[in-house]
Amino acid sequence: MLNKVSKNRLLIVGMFIISTSLLAQTEPDDIALVSDEFQESYYESLKQKGMENFDKAIVSLEKCLKIQPENAVIYHEIGKNYFFQKDFTSAETALIKATQIDPNQKWYWIDLYEVYYETKNFNQAILTLQKVIPFDKNYKEDLVSLYMYTAQFDKALVLINELDDTVGKTEMRDRYRLEINSQSKTNATDKNDLEKAIQKNPQIEENYISLIYKYSDNGQEEKAREVAQKLEKNIPNSEWAQVFLYKYFINENKGQEAVTAFEKVINGKQIDKKIKFKMYNELLIFVLKNPSFEPQLDKATRYFENDSEFNVYKEIGKFYYKKGKWDLAVKNLEKAFQKDNSDIETNIFLLACYEEKANYDSMLKSASDLIDLFPSQPEYYYFAGKAAGKVKNFKKSNEFLESGLDYVVDNIDLEIDFCSELAEVSKQLGNLKKSDEYIARVNTLKKKKK
Incomplete structure (x- = not known):
């Protein structure tokens, strides 16, 4: 549904005698009445229109035309009465005549636009709105909608950018912008409209942004860069x-x-x-x-x-981890952990840093605490079991590892790590048979990976 700018009409309830030369500066219904016969016929047309007797209103207006055959206001009134009858062809003819006689009266163009809108003649509606906008810029919103309806997305985007910049954003225009961006063919369309818009008004930032995205989406990075540089130059x-x-x-x-x-x-x-x-x-x-x-x-x-x-500390902690700067990594990851202890990536990086630093006490405590909070996360059991093994608490290590292995699903690498640790812990506990079983399981898993 296209947006339409609402219009308040003045209904003449009396008769006014003004010179024809002033008609272009008044509301269209403020009519010049220059003779008794003209006045009577015009007044009768208003009365009949108010009673919705549009045929009779038109007859009276045609009497007015015999007296003043080039009176634009009368043609406008005839056009409106035909419009109310839904005789859009006759309405169009009369309203076009009114605009030809007096092209500076916005109401003639507006009512002609309504005819084209009602008949879904959107291309003519666009041409007519372009005549209206110099008198009333509010109709730019209608023009955006018409461009969208006729799939003239480049023109719509230029106008959307202009309106966003000059009168502020609206939900409707935001939806139009999303629709334009979703149209795959938009990125391949001609970019001249945006280029011309930038040249015409170099202070509208949105036009540069849209053009940069269009060039980038088409792989024209050098062109996109040139537009970015132009944006920096024109809007420092x-x-x-x-x-x-x-x-x-x-x-x-x-x-x-x-x-x-x-x-x-x-x-x-x-x-x-x-x-x-x-x-x-x-x-x-x-x-x-x-x-x-x-x-x-x-x-x-x-x-x-x-x-x-x-969580910036998570990112900086990962950064230092990748550089092998364990102290700095731990410092930042501990801050990240304090900020959010539910982020598994942060927690695993922190536990891995403790392992790299051979800080097994901190590794064991942190992993144990995390198991209490998140009892179905197998990685925490693995780090807890490994840390317990490093501090020679093999029984506890075995408990952690066996419990955690139950939670490993569709992760061969992690399952191999668990079984490798369990093989070593079983050996330390003197259960060589169990150790051999885990080693055999590791070999099977490795073959499965190949």
Whole structure:
């Protein structure tokens, strides 16, 4: 359903004598009455229209035309009466005549638009709305809907971007934008409309963003970069320009430029946190290959320190784990654990760090505590059993490992780890037969993997 701008009409309840030259500056129903006969016929048409006798109203209006054959207001009234009768062809003819006589009266164009809208002649409706908009910009909302209905998605997107920027976003336009993005053919359509829109008004940021995405989706990264650079030049405070340029800086190993772009984004208020999180993860990967930028990474980490949606200590802990910096990894993963002890990835990384540091007491305590909280998670039993074995508590180790093995499902690697540990623990407990059985099971599982 297309949105339609509501219109309040003035109904003439009296007769006014004004010069024909003033008609274009008044509401269409404020009619010039220049003779008694004209006045009587016009007044009769209003009365008959009010009684919904539209045929009789038209007869009276035709008498007016014999007196003033080029009176645009009369043609407009005739068009409206035909419209009320649903004689849209006659209504169109009369209203077109009114616009030809007086093209500067917006109501003539608006009512002609309604004819095309009712008859679903949307292409003509679009052309007519383009005549209305210079008088009333509210009708741009209708034009967006018509572009969507006629699948002119590029034009719709340009207008959506303009309206979002000038009058604010609406739920309807957001839905239209999602619909446009879901149309696979949109990415292959001509991009001239967006280019022209940028050239016409270089301060509308959304047009750059849409064009960048279109080029990127088509694999035209160099074109996308050029648009991002143009965005930065024309709107220097655009955070979106930094988002896009950051990606190119990271890919080209331009560390300082990437960090500068990143800092502009995280210190701004325009970009959604999810995008900032993604940029932070990309920075982590970059710093892993370029350790000289670790101070900048630490600074970025502090930005997310108190964020309830993003456990930054988990990410930085994983980062240091991959670098083999166990102390720093443990320090951050313990903070991550304090923030959220239900995240299995955080917990496994922390337990693995304890193992790397040979801190078996902490490994055993943490894994035991996690088993109490999450009794069906097999990895916690594995770390608890391994830690107990390392501190020579083989009986406890065996209990953990046998209990945890029951929870291993469709994970051959983890099952092999359990059985390998159980083979060693059984040996330490003097149960060589059991140890051999676990070794045989390990060999079977390894063959199954091949």
